[in-house]
Amino acid sequence: MVETTINQIETGHFDSHSGIRFPQNGCVSCSHLGLCLGNEQLIAAKLIRKAGASDLDWLDELVD
Numbered sequence: 001m002v003e004t005t006i007n008q009i010e011t012g013h014f015d016s017h018s019g020i021r022f023p024q025n026g027c028v029s030c031s032h033l034g035l036c037l038g039n040e041q042l043i044a045a046k047l048i049r050k051a052g053a054s055d056l057d058w059l060d061e062l063v064d
Contacts, residue, residue: 008014035043
């Protein structure tokens with residue numbers, strides 16, 4: 001069993017299990033927005049503030 005597991009890891013074979021990220025999975029649905037992928041386009045799309053963001057200033061006026 002151990003040898004089989006080692007072979008699967010070395011070949012990059014990972015069975016899917018919900019809620020777990022696997023090395024071969026380019027997942028971008030986590031709270032880290034795919035930063036671990038090193039994809040500059042994705043980072044720019046998710047994290048860099050774009051024009052029009054100031055239109056949301058009214059949210060700062062809401063009372064907790």
